Amino acid sequence: MTTNKDFSRYLRQTIFPGIGQTGQQKLSEARVVIIGCGATGTVIANHLARAGVGHLIIADRDFVELNNLQRQLLFDEQDLVQNLPKAVAAERKLRAVNSDIEVQGLATDVNAENIESLIEGATVVLDGTDNFETRYILNDACLKHKIPWIYTGAVATYGMSQTIIPGQTACFRCYFEDVPPPGTSATCDTAGVVGPVVAAIASVSATEAIKLMVGQGDLNRGIIHFDVWYNTFEQFESSGPREDCPACQQGNFEFLNQEKGGQAVSLCGRNAIQIRQPGAGQLPLSELADRLSRVGNVTARNDYLLRFSVDDYEITLFADARAIIKGTEDETVARGLYAKYVGV
Numbered sequence: 001m002t003t004n005k006d007f008s009r010y011l012r013q014t015i016f017p018g019i020g021q022t023g024q025q026k027l028s029e030a031r032v033v034i035i036g037c038g039a040t041g042t043v044i045a046n047h048l049a050r051a052g053v054g055h056l057i058i059a060d061r062d063f064v065e066l067n068n069l070q071r072q073l074l075f076d077e078q079d080l081v082q083n084l085p086k087a088v089a090a091e092r093k094l095r096a097v098n099s100d101i102e103v104q105g106l107a108t109d110v111n112a113e114n115i116e117s118l119i120e121g122a123t124v125v126l127d128g129t130d131n132f133e134t135r136y137i138l139n140d141a142c143l144k145h146k147i148p149w150i151y152t153g154a155v156a157t158y159g160m161s162q163t164i165i166p167g168q169t170a171c172f173r174c175y176f177e178d179v180p181p182p183g184t185s186a187t188c189d190t191a192g193v194v195g196p197v198v199a200a201i202a203s204v205s206a207t208e209a210i211k212l213m214v215g216q217g218d219l220n221r222g223i224i225h226f227d228v229w230y231n232t233f234e235q236f237e238s239s240g241p242r243e244d245c246p247a248c249q250q251g252n253f254e255f256l257n258q259e260k261g262g263q264a265v266s267l268c269g270r271n272a273i274q275i276r277q278p279g280a281g282q283l284p285l286s287e288l289a290d291r292l293s294r295v296g297n298v299t300a301r302n303d304y305l306l307r308f309s310v311d312d313y314e315i316t317l318f319a320d321a322r323a324i325i326k327g328t329e330d331e332t333v334a335r336g337l338y339a340k341y342v343g344v
């Protein structure tokens with residue numbers, strides 16, 4: 001492959017024979033979608049932007065908070081001051097890192113209704129979420145559209161990575177058959193997480209993505225699992241897809257078709273509920289800010305979100321009509337607050 005592009009900024013990876021000019025050209029033509037831009041997502045996005053992936057799409061539903069800065073490497077205190085959604089802060093940061101590539105940050109919830117249009121045309125999709133439900137939807141959608149995707153998980157001091165290639169490897173449901181019942185699996189919010197383990201496992205997944213895009217190297221065809229606190233490093237070989245897997249063997253996309261799971265509303269142990277209003281259109285944030293300042297305390301307002309506190313609740317409204325309501329884990333209470341202050 002010949003190219004006239006100037007790849008000099010990538011010199012350190014193009015002199016590595018596994019990538020070279022040809023691999024760099026492939027990276028520059030690739031389209032990568034990262035679902036979730038928290039601890040693992042920021043590390044993955046950072047690596048891939050610096051590596052010169054030509055089109056990077058980053059979707060995240062949340063905003064930057066103080067306790068994110070311990071491990072979410074793309075964010076800083078200025079993002080907090082500006083109350084930025086993570087997708088917006090990540091896009092700004094990565095544009096400053098590499099102006100040769102296209103970066104698009106989408107402050108949106110990723111769910112069964114929008115995932116297929118989001119991943120359309122992707123070379124590879126990466127999981128940067130913190131929840132099983134979105135991963136099952138992602139698994140279904142990527143199998144259906146035959147797009148490779150990479151799972152990354154990190155809790156406490158261990159991390160896991162799995163590369164899923166439709167038609168070749170086991171899928172996510174081959175290993176994790178069903179959503180664990182609430183309270184049975186460790187999450188970052190109950191077990192904590194040590195920053196460097198996140199960066200370590202997310203770097204493994206980012207490397208898997210690079211190998212996939214350039215078509216070189218040995219892909220992980222099982223599960224890589226390590227614990228950086230106790231120094232255990234393992235790669236579980238896979239015997240291939242599980243014969244009775246509903247997703248990759250039977251083509252039953254139960255999560256994508258919403259036969260299983262619901263609207264992912266409870267936000268992973270944060271005493272917060274997300275309310276989605278599909279089809280509600282855009283919220284008039286300026287008008288709402290005026291109205292809400294009469295009943296509560298408006299604490300943040302920018303082009304992307306409006307935050308106000310009332311009683312013991314903190315309600316963040318996004319332009320796409322979503323809300324994250326802190327101070328409750330009861331969906332009914334959260335929906336009631338949304339109806340009361342925003343309308344239905």
Ligand SMILES: [Zn+2]
Nearest residue numbers: 171174245248
């Ligand atoms: Zn499967």
